[in-house]
Amino acid sequence: MTDDTEPIWLRAERAATGRPAERSRAEITAAAIAVADRGGLEAVSMRNVADELGTGAASLYRYVNGRDDLLDLMVDATAAEPRLEPPTGDQVADLTAFAEELRATMVRHPWLPELVLTRPSLGPNAVAALDHVLDVLADHPGDGRAKLEIFALLNAVVATFALNERAAADRPEQAVAYLRHVAATGRRPRITALLEDLAAPDDRHRGDALTAILSGLLR
Amino acid sequence: MTDDTEPIWLRAERAATGRPAERSRAEITAAAIAVADRGGLEAVSMRNVADELGTGAASLYRYVNGRDDLLDLMVDATAAEPRLEPPTGDQVADLTAFAEELRATMVRHPWLPELVLTRPSLGPNAVAALDHVLDVLADHPGDGRAKLEIFALLNAVVATFALNERAAADRPEQAVAYLRHVAATGRRPRITALLEDLAAPDDRHRGDALTAILSGLLR
DNA sequence: AGACTTCGGGAACATCGTTCGCAAACTCAG
DNA sequence: CTGAGTTTGCGAACGATGTTCCCGAAGTCT
Incomplete structure (x- = not known):
């Protein structure tokens, strides 16, 4: 037993x-x-x-x-779906490539972000992915704890983006309905300005934020 | 109706x-x-x-x-619990201070991280917190979209830390049980090394990672 | 005072995760 | 080949869940 x-x-x-x-x-x-x-x-x-x-x-x-x-x-x-390419030497680029694979997996399985965020557990395939990230970070100074943290944050950030993106796509008006009401009261000018920016077309390309985060984390 | x-x-x-x-x-x-x-x-x-x-x-x-x-x-x-102190001019410091308030709230309410991560919704108090972050970032170049992203990531990262911390505290052996098994096979030397680092005492102080992330995001 | 509207909540329904118990299917020792 | 031992498949049942219905009670407004 x-x-x-x-x-x-x-x-x-x-x-x-x-x-x-x-x-x-x-x-x-x-x-x-x-x-x-x-x-x-x-x-x-x-x-x-x-x-x-x-x-x-x-x-x-x-x-x-x-x-x-x-x-x-x-x-x-x-966790077996992302392709794990051999490290190129550019750590940030390698990690963002992995993150893009992760994101694609989460688009394929819209239920995945919620589970990833809620249920921190490492199975065999997740360990393989972790091993890959450790490989990418081989030359990086810093102990395993820091690298594990990077791995966890990478997953969490990608999942958070995927979750928000999907919520915005599925119920676009619902997401900003209350924000619009707050702006209408005129009592919070910063929120009003924020909404105007949200209405403008999105010219940033995805991944910018993640690159910035990783650059910061890798110091 | x-x-x-x-x-x-x-x-x-x-x-x-x-x-x-x-x-x-x-x-x-x-x-x-x-x-x-x-x-x-x-x-x-x-x-x-x-x-x-x-x-x-x-x-x-x-x-x-x-x-x-x-x-x-x-x-x-x-979302009404964190104290929102007036901005000091040091954006990273102000944001980490807010993050620490968030973390304390999540320690007080262990069920909160899961909800924050799973359920992206802005109520009146969350809007007040968002407004505060926008205030801190008033001098920051970049449109509202980027600042909203920072706010969302701040919440998500703090919640992720809180969730993992709690899981590690509640079931310490369970979290690494499988990792230990993988290490025992000897087939993944990087995982083995990682486990050794995890066994060592933790001398990093909390918030380092968040500071790094924010520094990266604020460029 | 009477029309109207909302509130409280017991009862009922569908669905859920899970357990129990037993018949069927198989392995293995002799 | 046989029979003891072990595991699997699964119908039936249990308790708990979110939610809806319905109606008497409790108010407000004309």
Whole structure:
């Protein structure tokens, strides 16, 4: 019997003896991701995922300790999607390239930013990505703690951008509705000016902010 | 009848006519925060909050469109806690001071980081905080879009730190359990080295990373 | 005083995560 | 080949959740 308090990555997938399992963790993860891609995070219920697989909901508990495990598996599965190019020597450029891969993954899976931000857990694929970032930062002075911090912040910043971008795209008026009301009161001139800037066309290209952040962090 | 698609801040609180309400939005928000402070976010159910107030669960829907509204109210209520000191001229220092106030608020309300990260919404108190940041950045070149970005990132970074800090404090072994296993395989020397650095005592003082980020962003 | 409107909240509904228990499917020792 | 042992699949059930309905109670306004 495997310890239930261990992360799922350390629990044995199948038993050597007894009736063989009909499915694998990977299949279940893929089904969960399919459901999420189609209906968002809230659609990822045990019953929905089971339906996607054509099984009963209770069967999932043979592969996973609960819904949380499922979410962890989903996150780590997507962590395999970014292409990890060999370091070029330009640390900031390498990291922004990785960040762009991350962003593309999050566009492909709109439910991902929320999970990444809420659920800090490192699975095998996330460790591979971390290893890649450590590779890029090999020549960088500073201990592992600082580099781990950079990795965490890179993920968080990209996820935050992705989340905000999506919110602005899905409900454009809702996002600024209250700001507009505040501006209308005339009591906060700085907010009013801000709204005028938001109305202007966006000529900045994405990634500027991230480059600035990374430049600061790498000192 | 107020439009249900509007953010809650634009919906009238009480009706002018008819039976007067026995409670206020503020009371309900305070009850929800009390429940969350005591039992975490998942304890914030309509029934629990109603119990805290001594009312029925269905009554809450007279004040709020649903649980999501309640969460928005909670977030904005905490946005009033940070003290907003007048700008000194040192932008980075002023922003890190604000960030420290934010962090303290999140320590007081451990459920807050998750909401801040997941739910980008600006209520009256959040707008006041934004206004303060705009005040600090008054002399800064760059349009409102960039400043709004700085505000969003400031919140996100502080919340990310708070979340990770809490996870590390609550389940210290769980966080690195899998990393330790990866190191034990010997197949990822960079991860092994990272773990050794993590074992060493932490001599960096908090806020270094944020200062670096802000310096980069403010160029 | 009567029409009107809002509020409080018990009851009910759909859905959720999860547990239980048992029949079926398989491995392995003898 | 057999039977003991182990694991899997999963229908049924439990408790908790968010939310809606409905109606009596409690006010305001003409």
